[in-house]
Amino acid sequence: MLKSMERSTRQRQAIRQVMQELNRPLSPSEVLEAARHKVPGLGIATVYRTLKGLVExxxxxxxxxxxxxxxxxxxxxKHHHHFHCTRCGKVFELEGCPGDFSFMAPQGFKTERHEIVLYGRCTQCLDPHP
Structure with missing residues (x-):
């Protein structure tokens, strides 16, 4: 039991560390790929379970x-938005926010929040010599 708990903690630490190091929104498969370098044998079920636990x-x-x-x-x-690369599918964080968009809501409506996603190509996908 202790060995399984120790492994679980090591896996959880590796997943959290990967999320800090890459510092962008990650899919479970991106987490798995990066965390496997730290914990060989890590499985996708563990990644999903750990992500669910971190959210909870x-x-x-x-x-x-x-x-x-x-x-x-x-x-x-802090409140921020995202850039989604249309070529590789990676998502990156954008610093800051252009402001309050409540002026765009229909008369009498109350805006609670907003999301902005920019779409295009990241620097790696623009580089002709990868």
Whole structure:
């Protein structure tokens, strides 16, 4: 039992560390690929279970993009938006926010929040010599 608990803690630490190091919204498969370098033998079921646990405890939040499966990032960040590369599919964080969009809501409506996603190509996908 102790060995399984120790392994679980090591896996959880590796997943959290990967999320801090890459510092962008990650899909479970991106988490798996990066965390396997730290914990060989890590499985996708463990990644899903750990991500679910991190969300439940408030350490991570899901990032929902239209038509996409959720990605996950560590919580506690300031309000920000995202850039989605249309070529490789990676999602990156954008610093800051252009402002309050409540003026765009129909008369009498109350805006509670907003999300902005920019779409294009990341620097790696633009580089002709990868």
């Amino acid at each position: 405890e408030g350490s991570a939040i899901p990032v929902e993009l239209p038509g996409e499966a959720p990605r996950y990032e560590l919580s506690g960040k």
